[in-house]
Amino acid sequence: MFLSSASTPGYILSMGRAYHNKADQQVWIRAVADMMHLSVSALARKAGLSPSTLNKFLNDPTHEGVLKEQTLLEISRVSGVAPMEAPGHAGGQQENEVSLFDPQAVDKTTKALIENALADGNTRQGCIALSRTLDLEGILPGDFIGIDLSSTPGYGDIVLAELIDRATSATSKILRVYQKPFLVAHTASQLHEPLVVNDIDVRIIGVAKVMVRIPNRPVSDLMSSV
Numbered sequence: 517m518f519l520s521s522a523s524t525p526g527y528i529l530s531m532g533r534a535y536h537n538k539a540d541q542q543v544w545i546r547a548v549a550d551m552m553h554l555s556v557s558a559l560a561r562k563a564g565l566s567p568s569t570l571n572k573f574l575n576d577p578t579h580e581g582v583l584k585e586q587t588l589l590e591i592s593r594v595s596g597v598a599p600m601e602a603p604g605h606a607g608g609q610q611e612n613e614v615s616l617f618d619p620q621a622v623d624k625t626t627k628a629l630i631e632n633a634l635a636d637g638n639t640r641q642g643c644i645a646l647s648r649t650l651d652l653e654g655i656l657p658g659d660f661i662g663i664d665l666s667s668t669p670g671y672g673d674i675v676l677a678e679l680i681d682r683a684t685s686a687t688s689k690i691l692r693v694y695q696k697p698f699l700v701a702h703t704a705s706q707l708h709e710p711l712v713v714n715d716i717d718v719r720i721i722g723v724a725k726v727m728v729r730i731p732n733r734p735v736s737d738l739m740s741s742v
Contacts, residue, residue, distance in 0.1 A: 538582050541573075541600070542574050544588075544599075544600050544601075545570070545573075545574060545591065548595045548597050551595070551597070556571055556574060557570070559594075559595075562594045563590040563593065563594045564590055565587060565590060565591075585599075588600070593697050593712055594716075595714065596711075596712055596717045596718055597712075598709060598710075611688060612646065612688045612690075613645070613688075613689065613690040614643040614644060614645055614646055614676065614689050614690070614691060615644045615646055616642075616643060616644075617630075617642040617643055617660060619631075619642075626728070626730055630642060630662075630728055633662050634662055640662045640663055640664050640722075640726075641662075641663045641665055641676075641722065642661070642663070643660075643661050643663060643676065644658065644659070645658065645691060647690075647691075648703050648705045649691060649692070649701040649703050649705075649708060650691055650692070650693070650702050650703065651703050652703055652704055653674060653702050655674070655691065658729075658730060659727055659728065659729050659730070660728040660729075660730055661676070661691065661726070661727055662724070662725050662726035663676045663721065663723065663724055663725070664722050664723045664725045666722075667722065667723040667725070668723075669723050671695060671696055672693060672694070672695065673694050673724070674692070674693055674694075674724040675691070675692060675694045675699070675720045675721070675724065676689060676690075676691060676720070676723075676724065677690050677692055677699055677711075677718060677719060677720050678718075680716075680717040680718075680719075681717070682717055689721070692711070694713075694720065695710075696713070697712055698711065698713070699718065699720075
């Protein structure tokens, strides 16, 4: 089902006991701060939270209760770590879900159509979809996607995003639906965890403006060597 802003809290709450467990929340916050090489106070300020409140939650044994969902979301937003997920849990280099387009791989008619699409509007980059992560949006492997590099993404836009592996600095590119502050897949094939756009290790490159379906050509034929 297409994830909406109203259903986002439900997704997070579905993570279960750890989300509402004080000890687990404390471990998560300290792990995120360590990953970012920040003190707890600095992490709080970066997330727009009160340093004294967060420090009291971590260090005062008389403090009762757990952090609110919105507090965890703010920490997640600036860290790029999903709430209550261990930093690096989803790490490793993710495979590219798009490839640069090879214009020599298509007939003249298709090439002219694509060139016309790229010439219409602001600066655009062409790529080929490699995965089914947006099949319910009508994008299939082998489809040509024209990306507007200068457009500001709005809620519900399909965007090209870059993921950066902090451990290796390797990058990969994906197509997702933007539901601020999340990037979500819209597919019937498998579950994909929403990603938080933080401009640190998840950043939006541009907005998809045009799609061209290229018939009767294997996806591998359309890919440009980079």
